Amino acid sequence: MDGVPLTSSETEYVEAARAANTMRGYRSDWREFTTWCTEHDLEPMPAAPATVTGYLSDLARAGAKVGTMSRRLSAIKFAHQLRNHPDPTRNARVVAVWEGIRRTHGAPPDQATPLMPPELFDVLDACPVTKAWRTPGRQDEPDLAGARDRALILVGFVAALRRSELAALTLDQVAAHPNGLVLTLARSKTNPTGEHVELVVLPRAANPARCPVVALNHWIQLAGITDGPVFRAVGKNNQPATRALHPESVNTLVQKAVARAGIDPGPYSAHSLRAGFVTYAHLRGASDRAIAHQTRHRSLATLGTYVRVHQAWTDNAATILGL
Incomplete structure (x- = not known):
């Protein structure tokens, strides 16, 4: 993107590049992040690396699953890219904290129980x-x-x-x-x-x-x-x-x-x-x-x-x- 704001039609096409379920998840995750930022008097857009790591740390301490936190990071990344802001999730501080969280709290993803005979x-x-x-x-x-x-x-x-x-x-x-x-x-x-x-x-x-x-x-x-x-x-x-x-x-x-x-x-x-x-x-x-x-x-x-x-x-x- 070249710094010129996206038109409404362009925004629709950008969102169409991802599945509808993915976009619903992104919107929900972005609301969660902005709510947390409001509660902590922090700016969500553009988000400082320390804001993202503080958010991740709170989620990890609250027992959030690694998969959930990964999806929240994707939503933050997408929202910033959509508005032509630098991606805070690629910052060295965020990458280091995220790797530590994954090593500390990582677990095999939940698998649906197979429904089969009998x-x-x-x-x-x-x-x-x-x-x-x-x-x-x-x-x-x-x-x-x-x-x-x-x-x-x-x-x-x-x-x-x-x-x-x-x-x-x-x-x-x-x-x-x-x-x-x-x-x-x-x-x-x-x-x-x-x-x-x-x-x-x-x-x-x-x-x-x-x-x-x-x-x-x-x-x-x-x-x-x-x-x-x-x-x-x-x-x-x-x-x-x-x-x-x-x-x-x-x-x-x-x-x-x-x-x-x-x-x-x-x-x-x-x-x-x-x-x-x-x-x-x-x-x-x-x-x-x-x-x-x-x-x-x-x-x-x-x-x-x-x-x-x-x-x-x-x-x-x-x-x-x-x-």
Whole structure:
């Protein structure tokens, strides 16, 4: 940038260079930082290196996770770059304090608990099928929310989709195939600019009750969806909304579905579906390359973070001590 303030249109394009979820996070993190600065009578823009290190130190002492602090630093960096100010996070003082915090407080990142069989089947079975009405004279109906949740969970698991991809899926991205369905994803976390099309398959399952194709088609037919978003909110009147689910709503629906099955929802999230696919496919003997073909991971090494816990028990002498 050349010192000339960005126009509103230019600012919109700069923000569009990052995912919507990222921008929401940046705005939230920047508000947190500016609030802290106000409380300490410090200037947030441009921020002095001592301001940033003081903020980081307070966060670390309060028990903030390294990942959270890293995201806050990214927000501070982005805000300064957007206004053509020097990046305070690159200052030697900030770099030294940040390295010390990471060494002192660093911990492995939290991993979503994989949702996979047999728990996955329990969650599917707990999805309501029939909507019973207390209103006199009103007949029972198929439960649309239950049908949506079943489709959401099966598609999320078998297609190994991220919650943002589930929320953004539209009907024109779903195509029939002799073996099932093919999902065409124009954009994703690893393909943010849509430079290439990503294809994800949904094969038919032998058991219709566990088939993503059957579940998705059933939901689409019940909800009367002819175009637009595939996964939508369902009102108390058992009617679908026209708007797409928010990615956070996908997270909430997965946790509620897990709770309905009598399982503690705490360790689970929407990412548990993707993690469950990777872990279960690995346990079933699939190669890393075959798994990455569906998950669209660019690095095979990344897949190891999903299956490391299960691998630790394989061929391990500690399991045969006979104690």
